[in-house]
Amino acid sequence: MSMLETSRTVGLTNDALTRRERVVLAELAEDVTLEEIxxxxxxxxxxxxxxxxxVYRKIGASTRAEAVAWAIEHGIR
Structure with missing residues (x-):
């Protein structure tokens, strides 16, 4: 993780995401398309x-894999 990535996610909690964003993030962890979600x-x-x-903007992710890793790390999955 780069310094930029670290600075983007430091202090960010699950509360920074809306309930719907948390649901969408959890769905991203499944092997489904955006259409299926x-x-x-x-x-x-x-x-x-x-x-x-x-979600990507708030957690500092640029790929689905990064977002899923963040979700797992923060107990969203």
Missing amino acids: ATRLFVTRNTVKSQVRS
């Missing part, structure tokens, strides 16, 4: 994409 959550794929971007 959207169907499960009764929203559009674009809504899920928007929520995923927000």
